[in-house]
Amino acid sequence: MKKNLLNFKGTLTLTSLVIGSMFTAFSLVSCGSGGGASGSDSTASGGNDEALIGAGSSFDNPLFSKEFSEYNKTNGLKVNYQSVGSGAGISQLTSKTVDFGASDAPMNGKQDSAVTAPVIHIPVTAGAVALSYNLPGVKDTLNLTPDVVAGMFLGTISKWNDPKIAAINKGVKLPATAILIAHRSDGSGTTNIFTTYLAKVSPDWSTKVGKGSAVNWPAGLGGKGSEGVAGLIKQTPGAFGYIELAYAIQNGMSYAKVQNKSGNFITPTIASVTAAANISIPPDSKVSLTNTDAADGYPIAGFSWVIIYKEQKYNDRSLDKATKLLKLLSWMIHDGQQYSGALNYAPLSPAAVSVADAILKSATYDGKPILQ
């Protein structure tokens, strides 16, 4: 009997444990129903004034990790960055659970109407989208024009030896392989930059497909993440797809030169991306670098932004915390830029830095500017 009782007690503890964990699970479920894609349960307005919390773009993550760890060494400030995707970063900023959001696309109209207070966009780095292909017999770098790229992605150009491709690649022996388009299956900033570019250069694309972080692709296969697209391209002869430049460089993939607005065929490099950003940038910095006016700029590029509230006094935030955040951002657009090159990010152009400086100075705490 005694043994039974003991057993029973054991069961009871186990049951209470199970019930406890179930309730936790349930409360998590009901939490999730509230705020869309809120992945974190840590709030910015918590007691820990030391660490800053950011969330958003996964494209920025490698650069941010490096920058934040360097900043931590010199200033002792901890920054906790969650690489959850641009859209999720913006919705976390909207629900004020993070100090800053990071996004590869400026906030759209619907996102803007969801936030309760004005926000500012600070460009922190620039990235490019490379057009990568797998043609085993072709050693030369291919030249591509906007028309041809749009035609391939629309499915109207379906063979590699199409006369339109051959005309701009004289002397290159193109195989009769079918073109297999590879695109991202997950919503991503890379897709946004690329489709924005296509919508700009091709009226057909603009009416049939449009631009966004996920679109209804007329042709091709989807791969999850950069590695998924890279996998499809590497495996399939005849494959053609877009991929983050940094990823393409690191993985030794072949990518094409693309003709820009001025008619030059430009190889995507860190320098040509920075050059693309050396244009007149509007005061709010919300500009797409695609199809740049710069003569030596690569045409498929874009800024990545950190987004913060213009008025930093909300949710009992201290002035100290707001100052720390602004100082960090200021450091990122100046000293922090030195870490971009090694990680294949394009440093901000001088034009971008001066605009970003002006934007940072517009941030206020209780109506007073934070940075002098």
Added chain:
Amino acid sequence: MDTSVENGVITRSELPLRVINSTPEGMVKAKRRVKRSFRQIRTESVFRRTLTIMGLVMIILVLGILLTLIVQSLPSIKALGLKYLWGKVWDPVRDIYGAWPFLLGTLLSSFLALLISFPFSLAVAIFLGEYYPNGWLPDFLKNAVELIAAVPSVIYGFWGLAVLVPIVRTLETHIGVEPVGVGIFSSSLILAIMIIPYAASLGRSMIQMVPSPLKEAAYGLGATRWEVIRSVVLPYTKSGLFAGILLSLGRALGETMAVTMVIGNTSLIPKNIFAPGNTMASVIANEFTEADKPVYLSALIELGLVLFLVTVVINLIGKKIIDRFTNE
């Protein structure tokens, strides 16, 4: 274990008969039983209450998830209506959402996977349950099969992309369809491997539970091993085998990571089983983080609701079929 009639000949009851113990010793025991202490009664009621709460929590959880899904899908249901179910276009840019290609992709890949995996799981179940229940090789096989269930699905996806897809591509070149490698067929193959253990383990334990007098009687009548399996073991275990199939189907319907890596992820309606497609779970996983418009997000959640309902419907149908089997 109910009494069951097989082919109208063999009757068998597994229930042990309850005989009232009338020896003096037994009477004493029974008397002692009646004298329960207060503590015993209390623990009894506490235990029962705990069980009730546990059961209720499960019900609340399921209903809570369903409710969350419905509430969050409302914007999309309002905007798109029932057309959502058979709409063929999924266009986030223009806010047009139709779940049909993904519904089709989910059902097609899951049932194809079931079709491919069933002979294997049945073979494993019979081998382990009937032919070689003990020994080092069967033990090894049993553990290996169970290990298949324990491998994380991303590893299957990776393996599928690196190994299986090139093989399927070669196959496709030979049979003359577009050689892309990824597609419904590849994902069904991966799924088939992943779901083998579910039907196999359940089938094995069911087969081992077939009462040996039943089999011995059949052997005694001169039946061969194959005949015993065909006309005694399989009929006796069919409801269990079917439950195993249902379990694996549920797994296949919901599988996300491995599928998304090898299915090709297009929103176009698959033309044949080798064509690329997409499943509901995979679309949700792919697009949820960057769904930047309220209707878009809601349409993705509605996709979850549809998946939930599909699973429920399939389970209900399955239960009905199992009932029919057992009541025969």
